[in-house]
Amino acid sequence: MALTLEYFYHHTQSKYQLCLLTPTANLDRLISWVHLVEDRSNCSFLRGNELIITTGMETAKPGELLPFVQQLASQHACGLVLNMGPYISSVPQEVNDWCLAHRFPLFAMPWEVHIADIMQDYCNEIISEKRTQDLRTEALEHALHMNISEKDIPVLEGFRGCFLLVSDQELFFPWYAHARMGELFYYASVTLPSVPKEAHCGVSEPVSSPYSLPVQAKHAGRALTVSQIRNESPTHFRNIGLYNTVLAINDPEVFAQAEKLLSPLTDPALRQTLRSWLEHDGSIQAVAQELFMHRNTVNFRIKRLRRIFALDTALQKTELLLAFYMEDVRRIMASDE
Incomplete structure (x- = not known):
């Protein structure tokens, strides 16, 4: 399970008294880490998908908050939490308007909530999920190479009911597991992503057992080829007809x-x-x-x-x-x- 803003917001909204200020924002964004950032000059160090927290110590100065938010968005931060208090007492209308217009997730959190607590909570779960993802990736790679071992079976049992997707470009959506082989990206997911126009994607039937994964990977690969031929994406294996032969x-x-x-x-x-x-x-x-x-x-x-x-x-x-x-x-x- 890929950790998203929606997941953390749903599970910790009450605990940390989080208020979503942009209700139409895209909460499907993945979270890679949580950072406390108080200075625009530090934004260049972001790698993407980080959730940012700020008290406004520097960013709340006149004319600073909106450029700060815009720079975070340009660095592909997944959202911003404003620690409301002595530095940020209210959200400037121009900031709220910009975030609404660009569907950028903006949250408010009371000053009384300890920033260290929410950062430790989120980061511990991210680390735990990373370990789980490593196991899933390893098991999926073994399945794609048709080299499933006994220790892979308990991990691959969790793939039941997932679609297997293969794309010629990296996709960003809440997948269950993913792996890369050469130039192709493989995903196991219970949901289907919105595929960019420039990408092609093939989709298998749902996985019925761990040992069906190699077959589903082959089917998804054939569907990818048809997606490239027809320039239609995603393309389901069940719809490729004579191309399967x-x-x-x-x-x-x-x-x-x-x-x-x-x-x-x-x-x-x-x-x-x-x-x-x-x-x-x-x-x-x-x-x-x-x-x-x-x-x-x-x-x-x-x-x-x-x-x-x-x-x-x-x-x-x-x-x-x-x-x-x-x-x-x-x-x-x-x-x-």
Whole structure:
């Protein structure tokens, strides 16, 4: 379980009398550590995802608090706790407005609460969670390498019901476990993230047992390839259809035969029309709508295609559609080399 602002706020709101001043803020942010920061010059040392506490000893000076908050946000701090008291008696409206506009988590905490207590509490849990995460990461890496040991089983039991995700870019969301292999990022999670436009992500079916993890990883990897082909993310394994068969083929000769089958199609317009016609099970209306063409144009192209290919049986159509899918996979694989 990745520790987030929402987790700590929910579990310690009463204990430390925390008040969330920006109710629309993003509380899914991960917390890597807790720091007491009183000077803007120290912000450059932040690595990201830290929760910051300040008494305002320096930052509450006129015109200082808003730039302080803005610099924390630029350094990817996950939030700010204002220790209300002699230095900060009220939150300037401009600070509140900026945090609301940027969904930056801003909290207030009474002066009577000891900063050392909340820092020790949070940091101890972060350390404990880090140890647990190390165990999960190690077990997940063993599963991805199909090298599960007996000591991994109790850890991997906690993965039941999780989806396995694989992405070509690092994702930031409340995952249960994660690992990196080469250029790919693997996550186990009960929730699915919002994937950035520039990233691609494949999703497996839920994990049913520790020993199913290698299979789910393979399925998520195939879904990732389809995500790259379709430029749709996330892509679920259950929705990749015929690509699952294509991605199980490792024989270069089969790919060469598919390429040869499509070689008579030198006209890009005919190639596009044939593929659309095959994918829509021969529906002229569906092809016309997808390609923004008149039905007569589609019919004319299909007549031309029938002079090139036999399009009379389901087997002939399936061979051609399979060849198109193999062409997609070959192109993606070539771009990765």
